[in-house]
Amino acid sequence: MKVLVAVKRVIDYNVKVRVKPDNTGVDLANVKMAMNPFCEIAVEEAVRLKEKGVASEIVVVSIGPKACQEQIRTALALGADRGIHIEADEEVQSLDAAKLLKAVVEKEEPKLVILGKQSIDSDNNQTGQMLAALTGMGQGTFASEVVVDGEKVNVTREVDGGLMTLSLNLPAVVTTDLRLNEPRYASLPNIMKAKKKPLDTMSPADLGVEIASRLSTLKVEAPAARSAGVKVADVAELVDKLKNEAKVI
Amino acid sequence: MSILVIAEHDNSSLKQATLSVVAAAKAIGGDIDVLVAGENVGAVAEAAAKADGVAKVLVADNAAYGHFLGENLGDLVAELGKGYSHILAAAGTTGKDFMPRVAALLDVAQVSDIIRVESEDTFVRPIYAGNAIATVKASDSIKVVTVRPTGFDPVAAEGGSASVEQLDIVKDAGLSSFVSEQKAESDRPDLASAGIVISGGRGMQNGENFKMLEQVADLLGAGMGASRAAVDAGFVPNDMQVGQTGKIVAPQLYIAVGISGAIQHLAGMSDSKVIVAINKDEEAPIFQVADYGLVADLFEAVPQLEEELKKVL
Numbered sequence: 001m002k003v004l005v006a007v008k009r010v011i012d013y014n015v016k017v018r019v020k021p022d023n024t025g026v027d028l029a030n031v032k033m034a035m036n037p038f039c040e041i042a043v044e045e046a047v048r049l050k051e052k053g054v055a056s057e058i059v060v061v062s063i064g065p066k067a068c069q070e071q072i073r074t075a076l077a078l079g080a081d082r083g084i085h086i087e088a089d090e091e092v093q094s095l096d097a098a099k100l101l102k103a104v105v106e107k108e109e110p111k112l113v114i115l116g117k118q119s120i121d122s123d124n125n126q127t128g129q130m131l132a133a134l135t136g137m138g139q140g141t142f143a144s145e146v147v148v149d150g151e152k153v154n155v156t157r158e159v160d161g162g163l164m165t166l167s168l169n170l171p172a173v174v175t176t177d178l179r180l181n182e183p184r185y186a187s188l189p190n191i192m193k194a195k196k197k198p199l200d201t202m203s204p205a206d207l208g209v210e211i212a213s214r215l216s217t218l219k220v221e222a223p224a225a226r227s228a229g230v231k232v233a234d235v236a237e238l239v240d241k242l243k244n245e246a247k248v249i
Numbered sequence: 250m251s252i253l254v255i256a257e258h259d260n261s262s263l264k265q266a267t268l269s270v271v272a273a274a275k276a277i278g279g280d281i282d283v284l285v286a287g288e289n290v291g292a293v294a295e296a297a298a299k300a301d302g303v304a305k306v307l308v309a310d311n312a313a314y315g316h317f318l319g320e321n322l323g324d325l326v327a328e329l330g331k332g333y334s335h336i337l338a339a340a341g342t343t344g345k346d347f348m349p350r351v352a353a354l355l356d357v358a359q360v361s362d363i364i365r366v367e368s369e370d371t372f373v374r375p376i377y378a379g380n381a382i383a384t385v386k387a388s389d390s391i392k393v394v395t396v397r398p399t400g401f402d403p404v405a406a407e408g409g410s411a412s413v414e415q416l417d418i419v420k421d422a423g424l425s426s427f428v429s430e431q432k433a434e435s436d437r438p439d440l441a442s443a444g445i446v447i448s449g450g451r452g453m454q455n456g457e458n459f460k461m462l463e464q465v466a467d468l469l470g471a472g473m474g475a476s477r478a479a480v481d482a483g484f485v486p487n488d489m490q491v492g493q494t495g496k497i498v499a500p501q502l503y504i505a506v507g508i509s510g511a512i513q514h515l516a517g518m519s520d521s522k523v524i525v526a527i528n529k530d531e532e533a534p535i536f537q538v539a540d541y542g543l544v545a546d547l548f549e550a551v552p553q554l555e556e557e558l559k560k561v562l
Contacts, residue, residue, distance in 0.1 A: 016512075017380035026381050094349070095358050118494065123376050124361045129319065129349035138424030139319055141346045144487065154428060158487045159342040160441070160496070161259075165428040166318070172424075178477065178494060179487060214358035218371065218384040226519055229540035231531075235553040238525065238543050243561055246523045246540065248445070248502040249469060 001111035001148075001170075003046045003055045005080065006101055007039035007062050009071045010121045019222040026121075026220060035071045038116025040078075041176040044183040045146060046114055047079035054148045055112075057081050061104050063097055065089050069199065076194035077186035083199040088211060094122075096204075096211050098130035103207035105135050110171060112153065117142050117175040128175035138168040142177040250279030250369060253330055255322075255338040255348075256297050260287045260315065263296040265442045266339035268403030271300055273396045274337055275404065276366035280304045282333075283411070286325055288315030298413050301405040306413045313419055316427040317343045323350030324420035330355065330391060334369070340395035340497075341441070348395050357389035364400030378493040379516035398441065399499035399520055433486050435473075440489065443472030445502045446521070448491055449484070450476035450514075452507020452528065452547055456484040461551045462506060468558045474498065474518075476508045492517035507547045510535025527551070 011017065012032040020027050035043075049055035060075040061084040062068040072083035086100050105113060118125035132139035140146070140155025144163065147154045148170075156165045158177045186194070204211050232238045242249045252274040257264040267283070274281045283297045286309040294308045307329070313321045322343075330336040330351060338344035340362045352359035364382075365373035371386045372394065387394075440446060447466050449459055459473075466473050474496070475489040491498055493516040503521035508514060510526070510533055518524070519538055526539035529546050536542040543550060 011377070017377040019381050026377060093358060095353060095356070098353060120493070121377055123378065123493070124359070125345050126349040126352070126359050126361060129323075129346065130353035130359075132320075133323055133350035133353035136424075138422070139346070139350075140425075141319065142342060157342075159430075160488060162430060162432040162486065162488050164316070164430040166425050167428050168425045169423075177487075179481065214387065214389050215360065216386050216388070218386055220376070220381050220383045223375070223379055223382050223519075226524075226538045228537045229524075229542065231536070231542045231544060235543065235545075235550055235557050238541055239554070239557040239561060241541055242502065242523070242525070246502070248523050249558070249562065 001055055002057045002059065002108060003049060004105065004108055004110035004113045005042050005046045005058060005060045005075065006115045007043065007060055007071050007075055008036045008116070008119045009033055009062065009064055009068045010036045010119050013037050013120060019220055023219045023221055025217065033067070035074055036116050036119045038118060038176050040183040041180050042114040042116050043075045043078050043080060044181045045176060048181065049148065050079060059084060059108055059110065061086065061101065063088055063092050063100055072199060073194050074186065076197040077191045078184065082197055085199060085201045086204060086207065087201055088204055090211055091213060092211055093213060093215060094124050094126035095130055095214065096209060097127045098134055099209045100204060100207055101131045102134045103209060112171060113173045115173070115175050117177055128173050132173035137171055137173050139173045140166055140168055141175045143174050144177050144179045146174055146180065250277065250334040252277060252279050252281050252335040252337060253333040254281060254283045255326060255336070255344065256283050256285045256293060257339045257341055257343060258285065258287060258290065258293040260290055261292060263293050265403055266341060266398040267297065268300055268406060269398035269401040270337050270339050270396045271302055271404045272401040273363065273366055274335070275302050277335055277369050279334065282307055284309065284326065284329060286314040286322055287317070288312050294413050298411040299407050299409050301409045303409050303411040306411050307416050308413060309416045309418060311419050313421040318425050318427065319346040319350055320422035320424045321420050322347040323354060324422055325418060326351045327354035328418065333391065335392045335394060337394050337396055340397050344395050348393060352393040355391055355393065357391050357393055358387060359393040359395065360385060360387055361395050362397045363394055364397050378513050379519065380512065397497055399497055433488050437466060438470060438472045440472040440474050440496055440498060444500055445469045445471035446474050446498050446500045447471045447504040447506065448474035448476065448508060449479055449506050450508030451478035451482065453479060453484055459485055465551060465555050465558065468555065468562060476514050505535050506551060508535055509533045510538065
């Protein structure tokens, strides 16, 4: 079966985020960018499904400026078979991302679509669910285990209070949580090979989607800083402070 | 304006998070209806009707909603929500699951995880793991919003007298079915609403050592949490994770034990009123946000803490 994986280019997980002095956004100039960590998990899961013989082809798609092709090449180096780049220089919000992915789903007809549950820049946690709703597919969000069984997929989800397992009809959308798998690193030979794998570029217009910002960001500020308090010498002093100074116990 | 709040509950009791979402709805202003969708939810509906500020409780009681499947809830809420200016739900794993479906079905944007209401169409929300705070304006006619409960003081659970209306709308998409669940059984307060939270990190070394923290938690009536490192290492279950992608907590007192304080963890607890850090590494970033820091070996400090607390409590 064909698996479609969507990946997003975001600020690297380890970079310290700085708000621009004019409060229009976050400073991304000369900042290291990378594949969103949840998307790495999505790629890894697809590759494992292929290694098990469940998936026959992995198509990886990314939406954004030309630089996104780096993340598509990374996914190809990790084991995806071909890439689709939907080139968009403007901001693409979740609903439009879902509409673009829906158009790709209609062309490619994958049995399973895997996405990260959220991107670590906008922290929205929306696109997978929106794609599922627009395509009329079932969804297994925040997955910690994915087992394909014939025309069904069982997804174990990380939910408040524990774990919940659902059975979904295929095709379905799965969004990944942290403990689904541990992504591998791409080997040098695979990075070289990935350069020769096919990568198609298309525009939102090619897919019949008009990008429209429905949410406008009025300002972005740094959070109120929390100042460091005091060091206490021992446990007795700590308990005394909590009881008599902070009065929280 | 009219606001539809989707109640968070477990079919038997109303979660406190719902009261915080009602508080967010009050900050927007307008008539507030609460939808209770689930199976055998009579008691939940009764509790919702008593919440301060609620005009009407709508009840969708059907097996199709018993496990809060996103497809079924999404269809139900999208149909009901057409008549409202705002649709609000708590940003827990249930709300995060079905609300984007509602937004997509209504062809509107969703504003996720708000911590403040500026006006009927403008909301404040953390981005980049709380390293930046964005003010966003939604232009769609229906605003679909998830609410971070710790951002809003809950309304009073008693005092209201809303009418209760049974709905006869059954949405069963037939796309998914419930197989099983593993619920963490605990008598301790719920992590998300506990007044005191004690969390352990990688420094705990194994799951067995969390018993030390449990003893302190029981003395304080505290909820138990953990860092991602402790969950990834398999010391404790996933539902204990506090952080950017886990639970967001803001208790009166947060005690971090053996947690270094990665930004992703701080994103989940830095709104706590008082933060205590116990760590043997005095360079650990957790000390930069802690009101009281104790540089010590946790295996000595935690048993001492238990003894000292017994003296004063």
